[in-house]
Amino acid sequence: MTNAIEVKKLSKHYKELKAVDEIDLLVEEGAIFGLLGPNGAGKTTLISMLVTMRRPSFGTATVNGFDIRENPGKVRESIGIVFQDQSLDDELTALENLEMHASLYNVPKKERKKRIRELTELVGLEKNLKTIVKTFSGGMKRRLEIARGLLHHPKVLFLDEPTLGLDPQTRAGIWQYIKKLNKEKEVTIVLTTHYMDEADSVCSKIAIIDQGKIIALGSPKSLKNKLGGDVVSIECEKADLCQQELEKIPWVKKAIKHDDSVDARVEKGEKKIPKILAMASKKGIKVNSVNLRKPSLDDVFIHYTGKTIREQEANSLDAMRVRRKIWRHRR
Amino acid sequence: MNKELESVYALWKRELIRFYRSKSRVIGSLGMPFFFLTILGTGMNSIFTVPNGGNYLEFIAPGIIGMVLMFGSMFSGIIVIVDRQFGFLKETLVAPVSRTSIVLGKALGGATTALVQGIIIMVIASFLGVNFQIANIALLLLFMLMISVMFVSLGIAIASKMEDMHGFQIIMNFLIMPLFFLSGALFPLSTAPELLRTASMLDPLTYGVQGLRFILLGYSDIPFALCFAVITGFTIAFIAIAVYAFNRIEE
Numbered sequence A: 001m002t003n004a005i006e007v008k009k010l011s012k013h014y015k016e017l018k019a020v021d022e023i024d025l026l027v028e029e030g031a032i033f034g035l036l037g038p039n040g041a042g043k044t045t046l047i048s049m050l051v052t053m054r055r056p057s058f059g060t061a062t063v064n065g066f067d068i069r070e071n072p073g074k075v076r077e078s079i080g081i082v083f084q085d086q087s088l089d090d091e092l093t094a095l096e097n098l099e100m101h102a103s104l105y106n107v108p109k110k111e112r113k114k115r116i117r118e119l120t121e122l123v124g125l126e127k128n129l130k131t132i133v134k135t136f137s138g139g140m141k142r143r144l145e146i147a148r149g150l151l152h153h154p155k156v157l158f159l160d161e162p163t164l165g166l167d168p169q170t171r172a173g174i175w176q177y178i179k180k181l182n183k184e185k186e187v188t189i190v191l192t193t194h195y196m197d198e199a200d201s202v203c204s205k206i207a208i209i210d211q212g213k214i215i216a217l218g219s220p221k222s223l224k225n226k227l228g229g230d231v232v233s234i235e236c237e238k239a240d241l242c243q244q245e246l247e248k249i250p251w252v253k254k255a256i257k258h259d260d261s262v263d264a265r266v267e268k269g270e271k272k273i274p275k276i277l278a279m280a281s282k283k284g285i286k287v288n289s290v291n292l293r294k295p296s297l298d299d300v301f302i303h304y305t306g307k308t309i310r311e312q313e314a315n316s317l318d319a320m321r322v323r324r325k326i327w328r329h330r331r
Numbered sequence B: 001m002n003k004e005l006e007s008v009y010a011l012w013k014r015e016l017i018r019f020y021r022s023k024s025r026v027i028g029s030l031g032m033p034f035f036f037l038t039i040l041g042t043g044m045n046s047i048f049t050v051p052n053g054g055n056y057l058e059f060i061a062p063g064i065i066g067m068v069l070m071f072g073s074m075f076s077g078i079i080v081i082v083d084r085q086f087g088f089l090k091e092t093l094v095a096p097v098s099r100t101s102i103v104l105g106k107a108l109g110g111a112t113t114a115l116v117q118g119i120i121i122m123v124i125a126s127f128l129g130v131n132f133q134i135a136n137i138a139l140l141l142l143f144m145l146m147i148s149v150m151f152v153s154l155g156i157a158i159a160s161k162m163e164d165m166h167g168f169q170i171i172m173n174f175l176i177m178p179l180f181f182l183s184g185a186l187f188p189l190s191t192a193p194e195l196l197r198t199a200s201m202l203d204p205l206t207y208g209v210q211g212l213r214f215i216l217l218g219y220s221d222i223p224f225a226l227c228f229a230v231i232t233g234f235t236i237a238f239i240a241i242a243v244y245a246f247n248r249i250e251e
C-alpha cells in the first residue's frame, strides 16, 4: 500500500513553544486517520502545515507525493479541507459558495452541475442550495463545508473537529457521510475529534498527540488491546485518597483519578472488585458505585495523557478565546 | 493563467453579489453626498464665484462623484477584515490560486461597486440640474474605475494590517476627510492659498477630481493628461502595496 501522507520530523515553534515537535507519521492511502489529543496538543497546527497554510519551522512532509514546502500549489490542488472554524461566506447561498469553490479550484465547467448535485445529495442539502448560508444551522454549515471540500475531487480530505459543537444526531449523520465518502470515493481522510467513541467507530488508525509529540499510534483495537485487562471505575468520596491507596496495590497496573471517580486497570476485574471494596472500607472511603468494563479509547487516552478528554473539553471554549487573544496581540 | 483569471472573476462576482444583497446600506452611504449636492450645492451658489462662470452645484458635482468613488472603494477594503473574522479568508488562502489574483479579484469587485455608486450620484446630480457635457463616456468610465481601483487597493492594504473593523473605520475616517477637503472638490485650486495648494498636489484624489471635472465639464486646474498619468501611477503603486500587504497576512 502506498502512503498518502509522509511526515518527516515536522516541527512548528511559536517562540519557545514547540506546538508541533519533530513529528514522524505515515498515513496510508484509503485510511480514515484520527488525530486525537487534548486542547493545544498541536493537531490544528499539524494540519495547517500539511495543507500549506502555515510554514513549518523544521522538517517537511509530502502529501500525495508532493512536498509541502517545495510544491504547495500541487498539494493544494490535491487536498480538501474543512477547517476547525467556519469558513463559508455567510452572505452567499450554498450554491454560490460551491460555485465559487469550483472556480477557485478550476473544476471543469461541464462537471460542476453534476458534482454539486451529487455532493449536496450526499450531505442532504440538495433542497437548500438557493438558501443564504447565514440562515443555516451549525450542522448544515458543516455539511456544506464537507461537500465543498470534496468538490474538486481531492485525494485527501482533512477534517479539523468536523463535529465539534453539534448535537449527537447531527454528529452521527456526519460520521456516516464521512465513512460513505471514504468507501465510495476512496478518499483518504485525516480528522481530529474530541469524541472518543466516535473516533473508535470511524477511524482505521489513530495517533494520540500531546504537547506536539505523538505518544501512541495504532488501530483503535490494537491501542485498546495494548492496555489489556479490565477497567474498574470507582465513584467515591475522597477520590484522591482512593487513588493513592490503589496505586500501592501491586496488581493495580494504573489508577487514575478524574472527576469524582478513580479508574483502576487490573486483570480479571470481576475478581478484584471485592478486594477493592474491602480496601475502601478499611480506609474509610465511601464508595457510591462501581463499574467494570473493557478499556475504551477514553481509557487509552487517559493512560497516555493523564486526563480525560472531557476535562479537556470543559476548558475548550476558554482555550479558544485565549488563543484568539494571543493571536490578535501578536499581529 | 486561465485558472487565475477565473478566480479573479469569481471573487469579483462575489463582491457584486454581496453588494447587491446590501442595497439598504448602499443607499444609506449615498446620503451624505446627496446632502452635499443639495444643501452645499444650492445653498452656497450665491457666495462662490466659479472660474468659468458656471454655478456652484455644477462645480462641486465632479468632486462629489470623486468622493463617492473614494468612500465606496476604500471602505470596501473592509472585506479583508470581514473575511478574516468570519473565516472565509482561509478558504481563499488555501485555494490553489496566487494571492495576487485574490487581491485583484477583491479590488476589481470593490471598484465596480464603487463605480456603480458613482454613476448613481452622477445621475442624481443631473436630476438636480447639473448639465454634464460628456465627450467620451468610455474614457469617463475608465477614469472612474481607475480612481476606484486605486482607493480600494489602499483600503485592502490598510485592512490587511488591521486587527478589527473598528480600527479600520477609525483610520478611514482619519484619512477620508482630509483627502476629500484637500482635493479641490469644493473650491477652485487656482485661487487657493499657496500652502493649501501644495498640500492638494500631494492628494491623489485631487487628480481624480480635476480629471473628472475636465471630462464632465470641460475645464480643470490641472491638465487632464497629467491627471491621468498621476492616477495611473498611484493605481499601480497602491495595487503593489495591497498585494505586498495581503501576502504578509498569516493564516
Ligand SMILES: Nc1ncnc2c1ncn2[C@@H]1O[C@H](COP(=O)(O)OP(=O)(O)O)[C@@H](O)[C@H]1O
Pocket (backbone or CB within 6 Å): A014, A017, A019, A037, A038, A039, A040, A041, A042, A043, A044, A045, A046, A323, A326, A327, A330
Ligand atoms: N498562531 C499562533 N501563535 C502562537 N501560538 C499558537 C498559534 N497557534 C497555535 N498556537 C499554540 O500552539 C499550541 C497548539 O495549538 P493547536 O494546534 O491549535 O492545538 P489543537 O488543535 O490540538 O487544540 C497551543 O498551545 C496554541 O496556543
Ligand SMILES: [Mg+2]
Pocket (backbone or CB within 6 Å): A043, A044, A045, A084, A160
Ligand atoms: Mg484544534
